[in-house]
Amino acid sequence: MKKNSNAKYKAYRWLVGIGRWFLFALVAFVILFPVYWIFISSITPPGELFKTPIDYIPDHPTLESYTFLIENVGLISKIGNTVLIIGVTLIVGTTICVMGAYAFARFRSKAVSLAFGFIVATMLIPEVVTARPLYEFMQKVKLFDTYQGLIILYISSIIPFTVLILRNFVGEIPVSLEEAASIDGANFVQRLFLVVLPLMKPAIATVCIINFINCLNNFFTPLYYSNGIQVLSVAIVQLPLRDNMYGVPWDLVSAMGWIILLPIIIFVAVFEKQIMDGIMAGGVKA
Amino acid sequence: MISKKSLQWIAWVLILPVLIIRGFTTIYPILKTVFNSFYDIRILSGINEFAGLSNYINVFKDQKVLTTLEFTGIFVVISMFFHIILGVGLALILNMKFKGRRFLRTIVLIPWAMPAVVIGMAGKWAFNNDYGLINDFVRRFVPDFQLNWLINTGTARAAVISLDLWKDLPFFAILILSGLQFISSDIYEAAKVDGANGVKSFLYITLPLIMRNVLTLCIPFTLWRLTGFDLVYSMTSGGPGEDTSLIAYRITMEAFTNLNVGYAAALAVLLFLVMAVFSWFNMRFMSKLED
Numbered sequence: 001m002k003k004n005s006n007a008k009y010k011a012y013r014w015l016v017g018i019g020r021w022f023l024f025a026l027v028a029f030v031i032l033f034p035v036y037w038i039f040i041s042s043i044t045p046p047g048e049l050f051k052t053p054i055d056y057i058p059d060h061p062t063l064e065s066y067t068f069l070i071e072n073v074g075l076i077s078k079i080g081n082t083v084l085i086i087g088v089t090l091i092v093g094t095t096i097c098v099m100g101a102y103a104f105a106r107f108r109s110k111a112v113s114l115a116f117g118f119i120v121a122t123m124l125i126p127e128v129v130t131a132r133p134l135y136e137f138m139q140k141v142k143l144f145d146t147y148q149g150l151i152i153l154y155i156s157s158i159i160p161f162t163v164l165i166l167r168n169f170v171g172e173i174p175v176s177l178e179e180a181a182s183i184d185g186a187n188f189v190q191r192l193f194l195v196v197l198p199l200m201k202p203a204i205a206t207v208c209i210i211n212f213i214n215c216l217n218n219f220f221t222p223l224y225y226s227n228g229i230q231v232l233s234v235a236i237v238q239l240p241l242r243d244n245m246y247g248v249p250w251d252l253v254s255a256m257g258w259i260i261l262l263p264i265i266i267f268v269a270v271f272e273k274q275i276m277d278g279i280m281a282g283g284v285k286a
Numbered sequence: 287m288i289s290k291k292s293l294q295w296i297a298w299v300l301i302l303p304v305l306i307i308r309g310f311t312t313i314y315p316i317l318k319t320v321f322n323s324f325y326d327i328r329i330l331s332g333i334n335e336f337a338g339l340s341n342y343i344n345v346f347k348d349q350k351v352l353t354t355l356e357f358t359g360i361f362v363v364i365s366m367f368f369h370i371i372l373g374v375g376l377a378l379i380l381n382m383k384f385k386g387r388r389f390l391r392t393i394v395l396i397p398w399a400m401p402a403v404v405i406g407m408a409g410k411w412a413f414n415n416d417y418g419l420i421n422d423f424v425r426r427f428v429p430d431f432q433l434n435w436l437i438n439t440g441t442a443r444a445a446v447i448s449l450d451l452w453k454d455l456p457f458f459a460i461l462i463l464s465g466l467q468f469i470s471s472d473i474y475e476a477a478k479v480d481g482a483n484g485v486k487s488f489l490y491i492t493l494p495l496i497m498r499n500v501l502t503l504c505i506p507f508t509l510w511r512l513t514g515f516d517l518v519y520s521m522t523s524g525g526p527g528e529d530t531s532l533i534a535y536r537i538t539m540e541a542f543t544n545l546n547v548g549y550a551a552a553l554a555v556l557l558f559l560v561m562a563v564f565s566w567f568n569m570r571f572m573s574k575l576e577d
Contacts, residue, residue: 023379024386031393031456037419038408054422100304107297115305122312124565126513128534129554130315132541133322137314156311159304188296217401219516224542233401237520250411257404268395272388275395279457280464 035261041254042066046242049250065255073239073252074230075259082231085150085222086215090208093155094162098204101166102196106175116167123160127220138225145226153221158211165281169203170196206278209271213264232260316558322551329545341552351553353528354536357443361532362511365447369458369507370500372451376459378492381466394456402453406520409449410436436522439529446530450517458507465499466492505568509561533557 037056041049042065044058069075104116134153135144143149177199178191186194222231230238239252268275326337345351380391397405412419413435424431435441469492477487515534518524524531524539531539537557541550 017384020382020384021386023382024384024390027376027379027390028386028393030452031396034408034412034419034452035396037412050417052417052422053425054417054419096303096307099300103297103300107294109294109297112294112297112301115301119304119308122308124509124561125312125316126534126557126561128513128515128537128541129319129558130312131538132547132550132554133315133318134311135542137318152307153311156307159308163304213399217399219401219403219519224538233403236401236407237403248407248411248414250417253407253411257408260401260404264399265396268399269392272392272395275399276391276460279460 035265038254038257038261041250042258044251046251065251066259068242069252069255069259073235075235075256078230078232078235079259081147081229082216082233085147085154085229085231086212088147088151089154089158089215090211092151093158093211094204094208096155097159097162097166097207098197098200100159101163102170102192104163104167105170116163119160119163127157131220131224135224145228147229150222150226150229153225154215154218157218157221158214161214162207162211165207165278166200166203168281169200173199202274206274206281209267209274210278213267213275216260216264232256236260319551319554322548323555325548325551327546327548327551329547337548341549342556344549345552345556350528350531351536354524354531354533357528357530358512358533360443361447361450361514362508365450365454365511366504366508368447368451369455370504373455373458373462374493374496374500376455377462377466377496378488380459380463391460394460397453397455398457398460400453402516403520405449405453406517409445409517409521413445437526439526442522442526442530446518446522449521450511450514453517454507454510458503461503462496462500465496469495502572505565505572508564512557512561512564 037054040056040058043061043063044055045060045062045064048055048058048060066075100119104112138144138149138153143152173196178195181191181195217233218231219233222229222234223237236253236256239249239256241247241249242251323341324336324338325334326340327334376394380387380394411417413421415421415432415434418435420435421431421433424433433441435445473491474487477491482490512532513534514532515538518530518532518535519538522530524535528536533553534557537550537553540546540553544550
């Protein structure tokens with residue numbers, strides 16, 4: 001009797017185990033297979049993309065699509081634009097957000113709270129609502145299609161989320177630490193740089209990682225506020241059609257897509273913990 | 287806490303940069319949009335005159351906009367429905383204790399981190415009748431399967447919604463997961479002792495505990511669906527006809543392609559109002575829920 005129920009329990013455990021692995025495999029497949037498909041498409045000679053059924057292990061792998069992107073589409077300069085804009089955005093944007101977040105957490109007055117409320121409330125404003133007047137304004141002040149203009153808009157897009165997360169983080173750092181420092185004779189600047197900033201490092205790293213991904217994902221801003229300066233996310237929708245009558249230059253799109261995906265996959269793999277923390281701390285939108 | 291009057295200037299020095307940049311990109315443009323919505327501004331024909339409420343009235347006579355609103359509604363409702371059902375499911379999978387958990391949690395971040403345009407462009411090809419990934423997969427089971435997804439209204443809409451789910455569902459699940467992790471395993475142990483099986487403990491323990499979390503998440507996720515642009519732009523360009531065009535896409539097309547600026551502004555104001563009412567309503571609802 002006892003033996004029987006033991007065997008039953010074992011069978012049950014075994015079934016549950018199988019079920020788990022099945023679900024695991026299903027989710028992994030649904031997510032990874034399309035990504036793999038993009039990759040193999042990018043190294044398949046363009047002619048062989050018009051094959052059915054699809055060859056999931058390419059017979060003649062080639063980097064031809066990538067060299068075409070470099071030689072004829074200016075891939076290197078687009079990568080340069082993307083890195084430059086995102087790099088400056090992260091450095092300048094994070095700096096001013098840290099300053100703002102510190103002030104919002106430590107200074108209390110009606111006006112300061114109002115300013116904070118304003119910044120958080122602007123999260124609600126969709127970019128399409130402000131797009132056309134902003135576009136005309138950017139042209140008027142000669143910031144349209146300039147690096148400065150794009151960087152200002154990128155910074156603006158990361159401000160609400162970054163300020164919100166960092167402010168909450170500063171709020172959790174005990175004020176007594178700063179008070180102790182000021183009794184020891186530290187002035188305001190020293191307190192900020194020597195006491196608060198070192199403690200904020202993990203939060204700053206998290207927002208930088210998430211903002212990097214958000215900036216890489218940003219499509220609307222570079223699409224409508226610049227012409228000549230192309231970043232990767234815009235370039236992928238404006239690739240030239242080669243020998244393809246189907247409306248999608250899939251050979252080039254898959255290669256360009258993979259160039260965007262590779263840093264993202266590396267980032268996600270390396271910074272999984274920070275990204276999870278950041279997402280759970282604030283609810284982020286890509 | 288610093289509330290001394292004499293030190294307040296420091297606060298403003300620190301706050302001013304973010305405030306100026308954020309203000310510069312929101313306050314003036316939004317006021318200008320409201321202003322423009324009462325004017326008939328068509329750049330292509332050089333018209334710029336006061337029009338009163340006629341832009342707003344035209345919205346409800348414009349077949350393109352009505353189709354757009356129809357799809358926006360369908361898109362939001364169906365996508366959110368599956369977000370909740372499948373999102374809770376995926377969160378439970380991610381919360382299971384087994385060896386592959388960390389790997390799974392890492393890879394679900396990939397769709398979230400991928401630009402929607404990349405997904406849209408890949409989707410355009412994946413749903414291609416002859417050479418796409420989807421039909422290739424179906425043909426492994428149903429040979430001679432033929433379906434040009436993006437040409438027919440129903441299937442094009444299904445394709446857009448499924449890609450939206452592919453991208454955002456993992457993100458929704460991660461956010462639910464953060465709530466799931468707070469449920470202590472003691473409760474489940476106790477329920478087990480009382481004879482509750484897996485389904486029962488899900489229905490009576492897990493679900494009530496994460497319900498508030500799920501409902502709270504529905505607010506931003508619904509708002510993001512209402513303002514979705516990238517996916518439709520890159521995947522279908524709103525086609526066939528206007529059948530997969532979302533409201534944000536329609537506004538952008540009026541503003542930047544048709545250069546019908548006043549009309550676009552009226553649409554934008556309406557979208558903004560809908561979002562504001564929706565958020566207000568939800569805030570009321572949430573505060574009621576908390577009582």
